Each structure stands twice: as C-alpha cells, then as structure tokens.
Amino acid sequence: MTLFRDTYKAANNDITPDSKLLAQTLSRIEQGKVRRPVPIRAVGACAAALMVTLGSVYAYVRYTDATSLEVAPEIVKVDTVFGNETEQADVQEKFIQPIEFAATAGKASEEKSANTDDGLKSIEDKADKNSTMRKTNTKTTTKREESADRTIEKGVGEPMSTDNSAENAAVPADENMQTDTGLATAGITDSSAMAKSVEPMPAGGEMQKTEGKKSGSAADVPVTVNSLETDIAMEEAGQMETVTGDSNVKALSGGGSAAKIGTVEAGQQEQITYSEYCEYIGSDLYEELEMPEDVIADRWVTADFDRNNDEVTFSYFGNDGRSAYITPTRNTEKIYRSIHGSQSDTKTSEYAFIYGESNAVAYIVSDGVGYTVNCFGFRPEEFDGLTDSILN
C-alpha cells in the first residue's frame, strides 16, 4: 500500500512558486521597501469610503434644503427639555432680548408691554380673560410633562386644538403671531435656540424674517409647540407661520396701526426702512409682485436687518387661508443650491417650481436676487403670475 505521506510530499514538491515572486520579494527586501504595496482592493475600499463620505455630505446638503424649503414636516414633535418652570424662565430671561417697541397707533400698543417679559405676561393676562380653561405657566409645566409628545395641528383662521386648557378658547381673528418651533424641534441642544421665543404679534401688519428655513403656513403644516405661551398665542393668532430648525426669527415692525414686540439674536443688526430695503434688494416688491386681488400684503415700515443674513419674508394673506411668503436674499448661492437640489419638472438653472396639492414653492434667481416663494391655496395661474412678476 502506498504511503500517503510520500505521495503528498511528492505532490507538494511539484508545486513551486513563481520565480518572479521570490525575486520580487527579495528585491523589495533589498531595497528596504518593507512596506507592502497597497493592494488594489484596499485602494478600492478607500475610494468607496471617500465616495460614501462625499455622498453623505451631498445628501446632507440636499436633505436640509429639501426639508426646509420643499417638504413641510408632517409632524413636529415636542421635545420637552425643561425639568421645571424655573429653568425655562431662567433660560428665556437669559436669551431673550427686547429690541424694539414700536410706538405706533392702535389699541394693541397699549395692551402689549414694552419688553418681552411683559409681553409674555400680557399674553397670560389675555389668556386668563379669554378663557378660564387656560392655565398659568406653573400649571403648564405639569401639563407639559404629562403630554410631552402631543402634537397640535393648526389651520389658518381656526381655533387651535392644542390641549384641554386651550380648547374652545375665544380667538381674536385679526391677529397674527409668530411661533418659533426651535424650542419644540431642536430639543434646546443649542442654547441659541432659546433666543427665539413665542411672541405676541399685534394686529395690522407685522411679518416674520427668518434666517433659517420656513416650512410653510399653519394652514398646511401641523405644528407642535411646548409652551402655554405658544398655545395661547396660536389661539389668539388665528393663523400662524412655522419656522423650523435653527431659524433666526426676527420681528419686523408693523406699519399702519400695528405695534410690535420683537426679539432677535445677538448679531449685526440695524434698523432699516422699507425704502432702504428696496435700495438694498433693488426692487419695490410691494409694487412689483403680482398677487391675486384678495391676497393683501402685511406691509412693514421698518425692520431689524442683518446684512450678513438678509432674508426678510414678505407675507401676504388672502381669503380662505390663502397666503404667500416671499423671501428675497442677496445670497443667491443658497437659492441656487435649492434649485439644484429640488425635485421639480419645471426647473432651469435660474428657477425651480414645485407644485403641491395645496401649496407651491418656487426658487428663483433674478437680477442677482434670490427668492424663495411659498404659496398656499393659490391656483396654478395665480402662482405663475406671481413667479412671472418676479422673473420679469
């Protein structure tokens, strides 16, 4: 019987490595190139990792654009971060800065106090008068803890169905408000988010200026808030605008009979009149924009303006909750990114239109100015007319 060992040895002895392999190995050793050449698969893996990284960055940029300008979040979750009312009040006091106390005509100017704290109190006072169901801040803290995840859907002109304390409250229909969901959405991980607080916005013509992303009007966007002030203000407002993410909400002073209380983040801000703004932006939007007859501008006269972040939103409101928000900016790069990142069939390098069921969004760059246009309840021809007036 043949020995397995002998046969296996003989078979292995027949196997010889390629002579080039030994020479190559010795050559490397002689030259001191002990570093192994990078195998092709390692290079491929590095390339793949690089691609993934670049893809992630691209997706992040695109995602942020998409979420902020095209797609309104279905639900903004409440993220309660304050353990008690004292903490919240401390933080608010720390970051909220009253910046302007417009002394314009109108009864609202007397009702609204001259600083933010007073403004908040005035909200509470008004809330107490309007509904016995409403709670004080202290009570709200408990309620907030009990229902941290509650979400509120608010429609324009409709009473807010927030929590039990706010249900069926009397709602003055002629007031607007501004709501910062930074408190609700950002989880207050960034203390700067606290600078944006709930503001009572009086009658007449005030509007919002946003540094960050505006996701649409209350008519279409479910909104979640986590403070009683917000609840009350939303009830009183009858309509609202939601600003998501790390937005920098700035109040613009109202024209006509309006008074306002504004808060801003610390920054390089200046007071600017509308005419000065027209010079800056190069056009008179109130004159040039073509709106449907029933859609009226909430005009402003002066505004807190930051040239480094020059977005000022022009608000228009019409019947049946129809509204439009036009945000011009000299920062066309951002608008170009939005155009590029948008999923639109109606798109060129200079504009992109996105049509939704009840809203439409346009990103336009015209004459060195970028525009973000959000329309709610507009008919297509009305939306086209508006965008044409911007493009022309």
Next chain:
Amino acid sequence: MSADTLILGMTKQEIVEKYFDTVYRLALSQTKNKADAEDITQDVFLRFVQNSKPFSSHEHIKAWLIRVTVNRTRSLFTSSWHKKTEALTEEIPFDSPEKSDVYYAVLDLPQKYRAVIHLFYYEDMSVAEIGNVLKRNESTVKSQLHRARELLKSKLKGEYDFV
C-alpha cells in the same frame, strides 16, 4: 531592521530563500488559490523582515513563519472582501494522477484539517509542534488529524496508508 542583519548566522535574505517554498505551499494548501497564496507569502516575509523579535533557533523561525502564514490565511478568510468574492479555481498540474488525487483530496478537507494534515505529513511536524504552532491543544490536534484521515480514507477509497 536591515535585510543584511544576521539571524542565527544567516541574513534575512537567505532565510527568505530557505523558507520561501515552505510558506508558499502552506499558503496554497490553505487558500487553494495561487494569487492569494502569493499575496500571503509576500506579506509573511515582509513581516518577517520588519519583525524585531529575536529568534532562538531555525525551528523557531520556521514555527514563526508557519504561524504567521496560518494567521494571515485566517485573516483573509474572515475579511469581508474575501467573503464577497469567489475564488478562482485553478488546476495545479501534477505529473501523476496519484499526486493529483492526493493533493486535491487534501484541498477538499475543511480548512482546520488542511493545516494539520499539511504540517503533519509534509512538514513532518509532531502533534505537539503542530499544537504549539497553531495554538491548539495536542488532543485537539490529534482528534483533528484523526477526523482528517477518516475523510481522506473515504475520499481516496483506502488506497493509502496513513502512517
């Protein structure tokens, strides 16, 4: 460490030449793929040149090379890249069908048995030495040798004597 450094009276280059075939054959028996075997062989000797640990004997060097070869083979098999690729089946030419039968019978064994069989029957290592090199218990090596022989007997239809 320079390639000219003497180890037990030999330069590293001489040691590479001496054990080159040993490492390559072990690598081939483990990987069943010439390209992988060549990769591993080169890598083992480059590591050897880089290695700064002193060796006490030539057996120590051989044991070190065998252990590194087996470990590198394991690393190859466990790498995600290897899992996602299909090894090329290459015919290794032998001058007699008996050699071919025996060699491919061994290659058909599970990897853990292949190493044991190769070291026992080709490198003439004892069970204790194999256990030491592969970091396995002697009893484990014995049982693996036994099972491997049983498998080979059934494959080779009892034509060989496994002494």
